[in-house]
Amino acid sequence: MAGLSLQHIWKKYPNGYVAVKDFNLEIADKEFIIFVGPSGCGKSTTLRMVAGLEDISEGTLKIGDRVVNDVESKDRDIAMVFQNYALYPHMTIYDNMAFALKLKNTPKDEIDKAVREAARILELEKVLDRRPSQLSGGQRQRVAMGRAIVRNPQVFLMDEPLSNLDAKLRVQMRAEIAKLHDRLGATIIYVTHDQTEAMTLGTRIVVMKDGIMQQVDSPTNLYNKPNNLFVAGFIGSPQMNFFEADFDGANLVASGVKFEIPAEKASVLKEKGYTGKKVVAGVRPENVYDSSKEALCKLTAPFSAKVTVFELLGSEVQLYFDFAGASMSAKVGQDSRAAVGDTVSFAFDEDKIHVFDKETEQAIVH
Amino acid sequence: MKSQNERRRTFLCISIPILLLFFGFNTLPLIKGFIYSFTNFRGYGSYDWVGWRNYVDLFTDSRVGNSYWFTFKLAIVATILINVVSLIMALALNAKIKFKSFFRGVYFIPNILGALVVGYIFSYIFTYILPAITHAASMLADRNWAWVAIVIVCAWQSVAMSTLIYISGLQTVPEDVYEAASLDGATGWKLFRHITFPLIMPFVTINTVLCMKNSLMVFDQIMALTKGGPAQSTESISFLIYNNGMNGGQFGFQSANAVIFFIVIVVISVLQLKFLNKREEQL
Numbered sequence: 050m051a052g053l054s055l056q057h058i059w060k061k062y063p064n065g066y067v068a069v070k071d072f073n074l075e076i077a078d079k080e081f082i083i084f085v086g087p088s089g090c091g092k093s094t095t096l097r098m099v100a101g102l103e104d105i106s107e108g109t110l111k112i113g114d115r116v117v118n119d120v121e122s123k124d125r126d127i128a129m130v131f132q133n134y135a136l137y138p139h140m141t142i143y144d145n146m147a148f149a150l151k152l153k154n155t156p157k158d159e160i161d162k163a164v165r166e167a168a169r170i171l172e173l174e175k176v177l178d179r180r181p182s183q184l185s186g187g188q189r190q191r192v193a194m195g196r197a198i199v200r201n202p203q204v205f206l207m208d209e210p211l212s213n214l215d216a217k218l219r220v221q222m223r224a225e226i227a228k229l230h231d232r233l234g235a236t237i238i239y240v241t242h243d244q245t246e247a248m249t250l251g252t253r254i255v256v257m258k259d260g261i262m263q264q265v266d267s268p269t270n271l272y273n274k275p276n277n278l279f280v281a282g283f284i285g286s287p288q289m290n291f292f293e294a295d296f297d298g299a300n301l302v303a304s305g306v307k308f309e310i311p312a313e314k315a316s317v318l319k320e321k322g323y324t325g326k327k328v329v330a331g332v333r334p335e336n337v338y339d340s341s342k343e344a345l346c347k348l349t350a351p352f353s354a355k356v357t358v359f360e361l362l363g364s365e366v367q368l369y370f371d372f373a374g375a376s377m378s379a380k381v382g383q384d385s386r387a388a389v390g391d392t393v394s395f396a397f398d399e400d401k402i403h404v405f406d407k408e409t410e411q412a413i414v415h
Numbered sequence: 416m417k418s419q420n421e422r423r424r425t426f427l428c429i430s431i432p433i434l435l436l437f438f439g440f441n442t443l444p445l446i447k448g449f450i451y452s453f454t455n456f457r458g459y460g461s462y463d464w465v466g467w468r469n470y471v472d473l474f475t476d477s478r479v480g481n482s483y484w485f486t487f488k489l490a491i492v493a494t495i496l497i498n499v500v501s502l503i504m505a506l507a508l509n510a511k512i513k514f515k516s517f518f519r520g521v522y523f524i525p526n527i528l529g530a531l532v533v534g535y536i537f538s539y540i541f542t543y544i545l546p547a548i549t550h551a552a553s554m555l556a557d558r559n560w561a562w563v564a565i566v567i568v569c570a571w572q573s574v575a576m577s578t579l580i581y582i583s584g585l586q587t588v589p590e591d592v593y594e595a596a597s598l599d600g601a602t603g604w605k606l607f608r609h610i611t612f613p614l615i616m617p618f619v620t621i622n623t624v625l626c627m628k629n630s631l632m633v634f635d636q637i638m639a640l641t642k643g644g645p646a647q648s649t650e651s652i653s654f655l656i657y658n659n660g661m662n663g664g665q666f667g668f669q670s671a672n673a674v675i676f677f678i679v680i681v682v683i684s685v686l687q688l689k690f691l692n693k694r695e696e697q698l
């Protein structure tokens with residue numbers, strides 16, 4: 050196993066499109082790191098550069114202590130799990146998993162041991178002599194995993210490995226991959242566009258947008274301290290609510306309502322010269338309360354809004370409403386009596402208001 | 416009900432003329448040929464029934480035996496040559512090269528030209544140009560080498576179509592399978608042997624069967640290049656049937672030859688399909 054180092058990596062495709070811009074990341078040995086971002090943001094491109102399937106236009110890539118920019122894929126000692134599995138259709142499951150070792154002239158009994166061990170872990174023992182076309186989607190996915198495991202590589206690369214599975218299987222495989230990581234003690238780079246998957250799997254997450262890294266952080270920090278508007282909006286479901294507000298030196302004012310914020314936050318804003326300026330405020334739906342109910346936190350001044358959509362999410366209820374020219378939502382208890390068209394009095398958790406610069410979209414205080 | 420009747424009428428309107436044409440120009444001659452194969456018909460005049468006589472004679476006729484030997488030699492060598500060359504061409508034309516479409520177009524031209532035209536062009540090359548360069552006698556005049564000239568011409572023309580089929584075959588292999596294989600350590604020859612070739616096996620089957628069938632029926636090239644000579648060394652079965660059947664007064668006898676040849680081709684094609692299909696991986 051080994052760590053990786055990506056230093057000022059750029060990717061410019063032959064058609065001139067710059068897909069990855071100045072990517073910088075140190076990945077520790079045995080780390081489970083996730084690249085997440087909307088589709089087209091350059092996650093796969095970055096992963097494929099690590100795999101050696103795409104040339105690196107600029108920058109340095111190290112696996113362990115070795116610079117591998119010009120090392121062929123097969124000599125990088127990595128294994129990759131592809132989105133569409135890329136199994137060899139003409140080989141049995143056994144041969145699919147044994148292929149890499151066979152090419153390396155590994156002794157037969159060693160190959161057999163490795164393949165059977167992987168098959169046992171992944172519960173593929175009964176299908177070893179079938180072909181990929183005779184397997185279900187979930188089984189194919191596991192074969193793709195098995196093919197990587199058998200090689201015992203320094204680094205595992207996975208490009209949206211679960212995106213072709215149905216929701217239930219996806220959750221199940223997610224848990225298995227997490228277990229697998231503990232068991233193998235492997236360095237894994239995992240690409241996904243699904244923020245839930247990212248948040249549940251990773252120890253560290255790289256959020257990307259338009260080829261640029263937005264934030265590299267733990268799931269908790271991404272959630273509680275997003276660097277900018279994009280990360281704040283991308284991480285968390287349902288999305289964080291945003292609205293424009295004026296900072297009057299102590300409060301955020303929007304639609305005539307004064308939202309008091311903690312003094313230390315206000316002083317940071319003041320220090321940075323935001324007094325009298327417009328900022329963007331962000332509040333997660335779970336921090337928006339029905340002010341008529343008891344809350345365990347300190348609430349801001351209430352404001353009234355008309356409920357436009359009512360969604361029952363099982364244990365909770367999601368209410369949508371318009372406020373300060375923005376569409377917002379609140380997660381309230383299942384006991385909510387609100388119905389579409391009702392006017393409800395809402396309030397925010399004072400401590401959970403995030404403030405962003407309107408121009409740069411960067412976070413000012415959390 | 417009405418619409419069903421209408422569809423039925425459309426169906427009949429379209430299929431009956433075709434059926435009549437097919438019967439008139441294909442099935443009827445086939446049946447007549449089969450009937451003539453039991454006669455000593457010379458192509459004109461009166462004839463008598465001879466029963467299985469023609470069929471028995473076929474197996475002792477050295478000229479017929481000779482033509483079978485030549486035809487199969489040509490077909491096997493040409494089929495192998497065409498498949499190897501066109502597979503290499505397809506791999507080259509499928510690679511990331513410049514002017515790919517242009518090259519694909521150029522290499523397909525031989526297929527558009529008629530076999531006779533190609534034959535006459537090569538006849539010119541073999542008779543005038545090559546001897547001028549090598550200062551040797553024309554290949555076409557040498558009874559040991561004339562068949563090689565015919566193999567070359569057949570191959571030159573058939574490679575175009577085979578290449579096209581192989582290119583489409585190569586494009587059915589998903590890119591990520593290649594990528595997975597290259598990460599697994601398969602590059603170059605290993606990649607071809609373990610991944611590419613097995614995955615395009617269905618196309619190898621098609622090409623082999625088509626090439627074999629086409630080469631067994633070789634006619635135009637021989638007409639243009641050697642007319643069966645020198646010393647009957649390039650007399651293919653089709654050529655013999657045509658030549659001796661039409662001009663040699665052996666209409667009945669060569670009809671029997673044609674019937675046997677027809678059966679031989681069907682049997683070979685079916686066997687080939689069976690054999691190669693078994694090797695074809697279940698995808």
Ligand SMILES: Nc1ncnc2c1ncn2[C@@H]1O[C@H](COP(=O)(O)OP(=O)(O)O)[C@@H](O)[C@H]1O
Binds near residue numbers: 086
């Ligand atoms: N071979 C290519 N040539 C040009 N542009 C490409 C190529 N491959 C991908 N791109 C572009 O690069 C961007 C990033 O692609 P990709 O890394 O696949 O995104 P994702 O984050 O969805 O995996 C996309 O806008 C895509 O259109």
Ligand SMILES: [Mg+2]
Binds near residue numbers: 092093094209
């Ligand atoms: Mg992708």
